[in-house]
Every structure is written in structure tokens, then in C-alpha cells.
Amino acid sequence: MTDTPARPYQVLARKYRPETFADLVGQDAMVRTLKNAFKADRIAQAFIMTGIRGTGKTTTARIIAKGMNCIGPDGQGGPTTEPCGQCEHCTAIMEGRHVDVLEMDAASRTGVGDVREIIDSVHYRAASARYKIYIIDEVHMLSTSAFNALLKTLEEPPEHVKFIFATTEIRKVPVTVLSRCQRFDLRRIEPEVMIALLRRIADAEGAQIAGDALALITRAAEGSARDATSLLDQAISHGAGETTAAEVRSMLGLADRGRVLDLFDLIMKGDAAGALTELGGQYAEGADPMAVLRDLAEITHWISVVKITPEAADDPTIGPDERARGQQMAEALPMRVLTRMWQMLLKALDEVAEAPNAMMAAEMAVIRLTHVADLPTPEDLVRKLRDAPPPAAPPPGTGLSAAGPAAHGQSSAASAPQATTAPTHPGPSGPGARAHGGPQALAVAADAALAHYPTFEHVVDLIRAHRDVKLLVEVETNVRLVSYRPGRITFQPTGNAPQDLSQRLGAALQRWTGNRWGISIVNDGGAETIAEQRDAADTALRDEASRHPLVQAVLSAFPKAQITSIRTEADIAAEAGAEALPEVEDEWDPFEED
Numbered sequence: 001m002t003d004t005p006a007r008p009y010q011v012l013a014r015k016y017r018p019e020t021f022a023d024l025v026g027q028d029a030m031v032r033t034l035k036n037a038f039k040a041d042r043i044a045q046a047f048i049m050t051g052i053r054g055t056g057k058t059t060t061a062r063i064i065a066k067g068m069n070c071i072g073p074d075g076q077g078g079p080t081t082e083p084c085g086q087c088e089h090c091t092a093i094m095e096g097r098h099v100d101v102l103e104m105d106a107a108s109r110t111g112v113g114d115v116r117e118i119i120d121s122v123h124y125r126a127a128s129a130r131y132k133i134y135i136i137d138e139v140h141m142l143s144t145s146a147f148n149a150l151l152k153t154l155e156e157p158p159e160h161v162k163f164i165f166a167t168t169e170i171r172k173v174p175v176t177v178l179s180r181c182q183r184f185d186l187r188r189i190e191p192e193v194m195i196a197l198l199r200r201i202a203d204a205e206g207a208q209i210a211g212d213a214l215a216l217i218t219r220a221a222e223g224s225a226r227d228a229t230s231l232l233d234q235a236i237s238h239g240a241g242e243t244t245a246a247e248v249r250s251m252l253g254l255a256d257r258g259r260v261l262d263l264f265d266l267i268m269k270g271d272a273a274g275a276l277t278e279l280g281g282q283y284a285e286g287a288d289p290m291a292v293l294r295d296l297a298e299i300t301h302w303i304s305v306v307k308i309t310p311e312a313a314d315d316p317t318i319g320p321d322e323r324a325r326g327q328q329m330a331e332a333l334p335m336r337v338l339t340r341m342w343q344m345l346l347k348a349l350d351e352v353a354e355a356p357n358a359m360m361a362a363e364m365a366v367i368r369l370t371h372v373a374d375l376p377t378p379e380d381l382v383r384k385l386r387d388a389p390p391p392a393a394p395p396p397g398t399g400l401s402a403a404g405p406a407a408h409g410q411s412s413a414a415s416a417p418q419a420t421t422a423p424t425h426p427g428p429s430g431p432g433a434r435a436h437g438g439p440q441a442l443a444v445a446a447d448a449a450l451a452h453y454p455t456f457e458h459v460v461d462l463i464r465a466h467r468d469v470k471l472l473v474e475v476e477t478n479v480r481l482v483s484y485r486p487g488r489i490t491f492q493p494t495g496n497a498p499q500d501l502s503q504r505l506g507a508a509l510q511r512w513t514g515n516r517w518g519i520s521i522v523n524d525g526g527a528e529t530i531a532e533q534r535d536a537a538d539t540a541l542r543d544e545a546s547r548h549p550l551v552q553a554v555l556s557a558f559p560k561a562q563i564t565s566i567r568t569e570a571d572i573a574a575e576a577g578a579e580a581l582p583e584v585e586d587e588w589d590p591f592e593e594d
Contacts, residue, residue, distance in 0.1 A: 297345040
């Protein structure tokens with residue numbers, strides 16, 4: 001008598017794959033719709049299943065194929081939502097060898113030639129089954145031309161043909177295809193349902209595994225049944241007996257959840273030394289620095305959600321001790337601190353992923369987090385500065401004292417000269433512009449031409465109009481005006497003035513106006529340059545701002561702070577006016593009668 005060879009080991013994800021709609025977990029809405037459709041004989045010509053990995057898209061497609069082709073144990077049955085699993089069609093479909101149920105991987109067969117094979121074969125009836133069914137997995141990988149080639153057949157297939165598509169990227173499927181299919185969105189499996197599924201599988205396998213270990217697996221699976229069963233399979237092998245949460249945590253490279261909460265608490269208290277010691281201890285025990293920071297981000301998110309909706313603490317994947325600590329932290333920590341922690345952790349995760357040494361980057365991130373943990377929020381800082389007594393006045397000569405309002409008004413007036421209506425075009429020049437009739441007529445013509453420039457500001461506008469940037473900058477920064485009348489300028493040059501400034505200025509004015517200009521230089525008596533006048537106005541405005549009590553409080557609290565820019569009410573009003581939409585003088589009213 002020969003011994004029957006033992007069946008090879010089959011992974012749990014395949015061994016416990018659902019065989020009927022009753023075995024599907026977490027997809028009640030889809031199951032109810034399909035059951036009603038089969039009962040009313042309203043089976044669609046095409047289905048499309050979408051959802052994240054491991055939620056049962058391909059499995060559901062095979063169950064639908066079994067239900068449509070099942071003939072029952074007696075060979076007399078019709079389409080049903082409860083396939084027998086015993087007839088030749090059910091067994092062949094689940095084993096992937098049925099001749100009339102064709103499974104195609106669109107990731108490897110993306111071209112229009114592959115779809116043309118389907119189009120050519122749909123006209124032939126099924127060889128043995130009731131329906132010829134085409135299951136196309138990852139259908140979003142098909143090319144655009146392949147989708148277009150499939151449209152006509154998909155819209156009007158023969159009565160014996162059904163299409164079932166599965167995809168994780170529903171947005172990449174053309175809307176023309178979606179409109180021809182009955183769509184089902186497979187949801188992530190809820191934690192309670194997932195834990196019950198894993199417990200049922202573990203009991204069927206005779207494995208001893210702790211409840212908190214199943215909670216860790218459920219959290220790591222993120223709603224995917226295939227991921228959860230694969231991790232359970234690995235955990236059973238890893239435990240080699242009774243599997244504990246510590247063993248699952250070690251298998252997944254996770255830090256102890258309680259120790260992560262300890263690290264979070266040390267960071268929130270600003271204890272940098274303690275936080276680094278705790279991080280080092282977790283790293284020595286095998287925790288991945290990236291996983292630790294990811295757990296910190298997850299805890300930050302969870303505490304923030306608990307603070308807004310306390311019911312979120314009743315998560316079955318969270319133990320009672322962790323739940324109690326999280327609720328205490330949610331009551332103690334303000335939302336602004338939590339949101340700042342979240343933003344900094346997101347930045348730290350990117351840094352750790354890119355750093356050559358992940359542990360060093362994680363330590364630097366923890367140091368930053370501890371140093372900003374005890375910083376006040378903007379509201380607290382403004383409230384503290386407002387309630388604090390004003391600091392003592394600065395001693396003379398420190399740069400914070402300023403001229404009084406009168407001086408400020410003078411500098412403002414100097415920095416913003418009144419607009420003029422004088423033309424900036426050059427005066428008459430050339431032989432044709434010269435008057436005839438002797439020296440007296442020439443003098444009258446010259447005075448008339450120079451009358452276009454009654455003030456020195458008009459001369460500066462003339463230089464600006466001719467776009468002589470070098471001369472304009474030199475005049476604004478190096479000319480201290482002593483006296484001015486049209487045709488004659490007397491100024492005191494600054495120490496940085498070019499030696500030929502007067503010659504070049506006179507030559508340029510003669511060239512532009514057609515008249516000679518007298519340019520004289522003296523050693524004293526000059527007023528401020530145009531640039532100094534502008535700077536004086538800005539300095540006066542800064543001095544006025546620095547005398548404000550709130551600004552003085554900020555400068556006292558932050559000695560290295562500086563005033564970088566000032567926006568007056570007039571500036572704000574001007575910006576608002578520039579950004580405002582233009583008024584519509586005559587707006588059309590659709591209800592107005594002609």
C-alpha cells in the first residue's frame with residue numbers, strides 16, 4: 001500500500017480566499033446589490049471592481065463567474081449567488097483552468113492586438129459553460145487604442161459574453177468605458193471585521209496569537225484582507241507557538257506603542273536629553289527610525305482627531321492603556337501645538353528618507369521638536385507682549401530715537417514731491433528752432449525754452465525721460481543743490497561724486513534742450529541729496545514704528561529682531577485699490593425689459 005503524497009503548503013491568503021458571496025467580508029453593499037440582480041435576472045453585461053489592494057476585486061470577479069455558470073451538484077441549476085463549489089464549472093473556475101472563463105492581466109497585455117483577440121473570439125459561443133466571461137485585471141493599464149477598440153464590443157456584446165474588470169486606479173479608466181459598466185467600489189475592511197477574520201483563520205489553523213498582536217497586524221494591513229492574512233501567516237511562523245504583540249512588533253520593525261507615547265510625551269515636555277535616550281533605546285531594540293517618526297506622526301494625528309471628536313478614541317485596534325493616555329494628552333495639548341508637531345514631522349520624514357544616516361536625521365528631528373515644543377503660540381505671544389509693561393526708553397544715540405512728528409512730516413514731504421504737469425520732452429533744438437532778429441530775440445527764445453523746467457525736479461524728470469540711468473543715479477546721490485533757476489544749476493558735490501559730473505550734466509542738458517546750461521560747483525551750502533531725502537523719510541517712519549509699545553515689546557523679547565519693512569495705511573489702501581475689480585458702469589440685467 002503506497003502512501004498518498006501530502007498536499008503542498010498553501011499560503012493563508014489563497015487557502016482562505018472567499019468561495020461565495022457569504023464569505024466576502026466588509027463588502028455588504030456590493031453583495032446585496034449582486035444578490036438582488038441575480039434574483040431578478042438583471043445581470044449586467046459588464047462589471048468593474050475598484051478598490052485598494054487586497055479587498056477582493058479578483059476574488060469577487062471569480063465568484064460572479066462561478067455564480068453565472070454554476071449548474072449545481074445535480075447539473076440542473078441556474079445562475080445563483082450561492083455557487084455550489086462542487087460542479088465542474090465551479091471547481092474549474094476557482095482553479096483558474098476553465099476554458100470559457102478567460103483571465104487576462106492588462107499589465108502585461110496592454111496593446112490593441114491583445115484586445116483584438118478578445119473581439120475576434122466573442123462571436124463564438126461558450127464551449128461548455130452558460131456564459132463566456134472575460135476577467136481583465138488591472139484594466140487601467142490598457143493603452144488608449146486598446147480601450148477604444150473595446151468600446152463597441154463592450155457596449156453591445158453577444159448575449160453569451162460578460163466582462164468583469166478589476167482596477168486599483170479607477171481614475172485612469174476612460175469615462176467611455178465606465179459608462180458601459182456597472183461599477184462597484186470595494187471598501188477598506190473595518191478593523192473590527194478584520195480582527196474577527198484573523199481570529200477565525202488563526203483558530204482554524206490551530207495557532208495561538210494574542211489579541212493585541214492581531215490589532216497590530218490589522219493596523220499594519222490598512223484595510224487590506226490579503227495583507228492581513230499574509231502578515232498573519234508570517235506572524236504564526238515567527239512565533240512558533242503563541243505569538244505575542246512584542247513578536248509581531250519585532251517582525252514588523254515597529255517600536256513599542258507605549259514607548260512611542262513615552263517619546264511623544266518627552267518631546268512635548270521639551271526634554272531633549274530624555275527624548276534622545278528613548279529614541280536610542282528603541283533603535284537599539286531594532287526599531288526603524290523612519291517607523292518611529294511615522295508612529296509619532298500617527299499618534300499626533302490620532303490625538304488631534306480625539307481632541308475634535310472624542311469618539312475616535314474607541315478604536316478597537318488601540319489598547320485601553322493607550323486610549324487613556326491619548327485622551328489625557330488630547331485634553332492637555334492645544335490644537336496649534338499638535339498641528340505644528342504634525343507639520344514638523346512631515347518635514348522630518350522627508351529628511352530621514354533622504355539622509356545617508358537615518359538615525360542621525362531622526363535625532364536632529366527630535367532635537368528640533370523638543371526645542372519648539374515649549375514655544376508659545378502666536379496668540380499667547382501677542383497677549384504676553386500686550387500685557388507686559390513697556391520697556392524703558394532707549395538712551396540717546398542708540399538709533400531708536402527719532403525726530404518728532406514735525407520732522408517726520410518734513411521728511412515725508414521731501415521724499416514725495418508733488419506731481420507736476422511739466423512736459424518731459426526736450427525743448428526746441430536745432431537750426432530750425434533758432435529765432436531770427438538779433439541777440440535779443442535769441443535770448444527771448446532761450447528763456448521760453450528753459451521755462452519748461454521751472455524746478456530742479458523737472459530736470460531730474462528730463463533725465464529720467466531720456467533713460468540715462470547712470471546720470472540719474474549720480475544726480476540723485478551726489479548732487480547737493482545750492483540754488484536753481486532755469487538754465488543755471490549750483491550744487492555742492494558729495495565726496496563720492498565723479499569729477500566730470502558737472503561737465504556731463506551740462507552737456508546732456510544742452511543736448512536735450514538745445515540751450516546752454518551753466519553748471520557751478522561750490523564747497524558748502526548744499527541741501528540733502530534726493531537719495532538722502534528718501535532715506536530720511538524711511539528712517540523717520542521706522543523710528544515712529546519703533547516707538548510703538550507693541551513693537552518695543554517685541555524688540556525687547558527678541559533682541560536680534562529687526563524691522564525689515566513697513567506698510568502704512570496708505571500703502572495698504574493703494575494695494576487694495578490696485579487689486580480690486582473695476583466697477584462695471586452698465587451691467588446687463590437678463591431680467592430687464594427692453
